[in-house]
Amino acid sequence: MKVKLYEVAQARSGDKGDASNVGLIARTPAIWEVLRAQATPERVADHFRGVCRGGVERFEVPNLLAFNFMLKDSLGGGGTESLKTDAQGKTHAQGLLQMDVEIPEELLREVRA
Amino acid sequence: MRTIRIGNGQGFWGDNVDAPVELLRGGPIDYIGMDYLAEVTLSIMMRQKLKDPRLGYATDFIGFIRRVLPEIKERNVRILANAGGLNPRACRERIFEVARELGVKGLRVGVVEGDDIFLRLRDLLAAGHEMRNMDTGEPLAPVVDRMMSANAYLGARPVVEALRQEAHIVLCGRITDTALALAPMIHEFGWAADDWDRLAAGTVAGHIIECGAQCTGGNYSRWWEVPDLWNAGYPIVEAREDGTFTVTKHEGTGGMVTVGTISEQLLYEMGNPREYIGPDAIADFTSIRLRQDGKDRVAVSGIQGRPRTPFLKVSGSYLAGFKTSGQITVSGPRAVEKAELAAEIVWKRLERAGVTFPEEARSTELVGTGVCLPGIFPTPAEPPEVVLRLGVRDADAAKVTRFGLEIAPLITAGPPGVTGFAGGRPKAQEVMAYWPALLAREEVEEHLVVSVEEV
Known part of the structure; x- marks a missing residue:
């Protein structure tokens, strides 16, 4: 079933120079496996094509049921130089949670209960 | 335990x-x-x-x-x-x-x-410590005169x-x-x-x-x-x-x-x-x-x-020009179109005055239409209001100040429904850019001083 990531995951974002990092945390181990296949760096880069100009790198953090995405060249120069309202990528986590993913019904029941 | x-x-x-x-x-x-x-x-x-x-x-x-x-x-x-x-x-x-x-x-x-290694920067460079920018790879030497602080x-x-x-x-x-x-x-x-x-x-x-x-x-x-x-x-x-x-x-x-x-x-x-x-x-x-x-x-x-x-991270800052931003709220029917018109007025007037900024050094944001996360949320067809936020950055403070003069006239000489202009003309602010670097840890640790005093 197609759902937004926010139904099955949490996220937090911040800045690293002109890159933002978005940590994504699955709500169950089974969902982490599903996201491992679906929340690929390519898909995340496409989702953020209006923000991210430099590509996306993904790190796995299985012990926290998490992934860390680095969105390179995403902050208009970063920190103090940027003219953007969101110069620190603070909103990028909320943006990632808006991405569509396909989750089997039985896994959804677990998190909706 | x-x-x-x-x-x-x-x-x-x-x-x-x-x-x-x-x-x-x-x-x-x-x-x-x-x-x-x-x-x-x-x-x-x-x-x-x-x-x-x-x-x-x-x-x-x-x-x-x-x-x-x-x-x-x-x-x-x-x-x-x-x-x-x-x-x-x-x-x-x-x-x-x-x-x-x-x-x-x-x-x-x-x-x-x-x-605080600010006063030692030139000596450290002379001793062969490059302290390149960790993000960009650029060497410090050409920027050292503009450095404002440097701390390990x-x-x-x-x-x-x-x-x-x-x-x-x-x-x-x-x-x-x-x-x-x-x-x-x-x-x-x-x-x-x-x-x-x-x-x-x-x-x-x-x-x-x-x-x-x-x-x-x-x-x-x-x-x-x-x-x-x-x-x-x-x-x-x-x-x-x-x-x-x-x-x-x-x-x-x-x-x-x-x-x-x-x-x-x-x-x-x-x-x-x-x-x-x-x-x-x-x-x-x-x-x-x-x-x-x-x-x-x-x-x-x-x-x-x-x-x-074997390294400590150094956090430096250097003067990288000036910037400012100003904003107005545009309300009523066709708010997005009116905000776009207001932005066009500002940029055209500045151009006529001979004050131009390259694309990456100016910004036009219609806050309320998805500027933080463009393309991720559907843009609302008819928002009742948007905030127009304009910004510029330049090495020349006078140009940035000149930009700041162009916001207030929009109240009487722009489209209708403009409000929310407060705080006076946007002023040029110094941009302190960040210089992250690495330095051999002994260069810092040999200079550490810990003193405890009692009142």
């Missing part, structure tokens, strides 16, 4: 001023760490110090000390802060003045110095030394936020300088609590689940000698401590999770185990570390 309680009462300069007082009075606590320095705060302090040699530290910290001074000494709660900024000795003098005013005697205040991120050791000399308050400049939590653990448990797993554990503990309420329910994805966020308790680490610890908060406070809130904070500002590089050790975040251990208690264990690197 013996436990010590280390809290964070301030995540950054500008954080809730009541939080550290609540942390002190809300229950048992042994150490309170206070973080005041963001990446370019030191450049602001440099300006202040140049104007007045008695300034250059976080003045908010004095207000806090005034509120709690007799109490922290009586209860022996020790305060560790990077509030010293570029002038920790002046900060100590001010604390001593407050102590005398309040009749507090026997207060011991430690100062850590040696992080110190580790926990000098703070441990101040604690050994029985300081009630330790004032540092550029110390890592994590060291404020790690130092009490080294001091209390006597961890060895090569006990990498435990040093990494203390570093992780520091990382979890360094942003204050951001691990106790603030900025949390599932915000609707957080009780009484207005009254969120600030975090406390119950540290144990074996390097395991529990994150919690005082009873009766709002917010929450769950595996969810801690996991989010662990990933905050994270790069490669396998190597979180601090001055005291490298921590492997893929080794961390979290377990909910009752309400508002998360037990943390399993942390593995690796040897520290």
Whole structure:
């Protein structure tokens, strides 16, 4: 079933120079496996094509049921130089949670209960 | 096993001023760490110090000390802060003045110095230390004349030394936020300088609590689940000698401590999770185990570390031109089109006046139409209002100032429904850009000075 990531995951974002990092945390181990296949760096880069100009790198953090995405060249120069309202990528986590993913019904029941 | 309680009462300069007082009075606590320095705060302090040699530290910290001074000494709660900024000795003098005013005697205040390498930059370059920008790879030498501050991120050791000399308050400049939590653990448990797993554990503990309420329910994805966020308790680490610890908060406070809130904070500002590089050790975040251990208690264990690197990170700032931004609110029918027209008016008038900015040095944002996350949310067809936010950046302050003159005329000479212009003409502000670099650690460590004095 197609759902937004926010139904099955949490996220937090911040800045690293002109890159933002978005940590994504699955709500169950089974969902982490599903996201491992679906929340690929390519898909995340496409989702953020209006923000991210430099590509996306993904790190796995299985012990926290998490992934860390680095969105390179995403902050208009970063920190103090940027003219953007969101110069620190603070909103990028909320943006990632808006991405569509396909989750089997039985896994959804677990998190909706 | 013996436990010590280390809290964070301030995540950054500008954080809730009541939080550290609540942390002190809300229950048992042994150490309170206070973080005041963001990446370019030191450049602001440099300006202040140049104007007045008695300034250059976080003045908010004095207000806090005034509120709690007799109490922290009586209860022996020790305060560790990077509030010293570029002038920790002046900060100590001010604390001593407050102590005398309040009749507090026997207060011991430690100062850590040696992080400030600003005056040594040219010598270090001459000695072959390139200090290239870690983000861009550019060498420092061509920029050195524009540098405004340069400080090495110190580790926990000098703070441990101040604690050994029985300081009630330790004032540092550029110390890592994590060291404020790690130092009490080294001091209390006597961890060895090569006990990498435990040093990494203390570093992780520091990382979890360094942003204050951001691990106790603030900025949390599932915000609707957080009780009484207005009254969120600030975090406390119950540290144990074996390097395991529990994150919690005082009873009766709002917010929450769950595996969810801690996991989010662990990933905050994270790069490669396998190597979180601090001055005291490298921590492997893929080794961390979290377990909910009752309400508002998360037990943390399993942390593995690796040897520290031969470098310390340097945080520099340099003058990189000027910028400003101005905004108006555009309301009523066809608000988006009207805001676009208003922006066109500003840019065309500036062009006619001979003031132009390259594309990457000017911005036009229609706040309310999805500027933070373009393309991710559907743009509302007919928003009742939008905020037009225009900004420019240039090496020439006069050009930036000239831009600032063009916002107010929109009220009478732009489209209808324009309001919300307040605060006067936008003024050119100096841009302090960030220069992260690496420096051989012995170049800094040989210059460290720890002094503890008593009033």
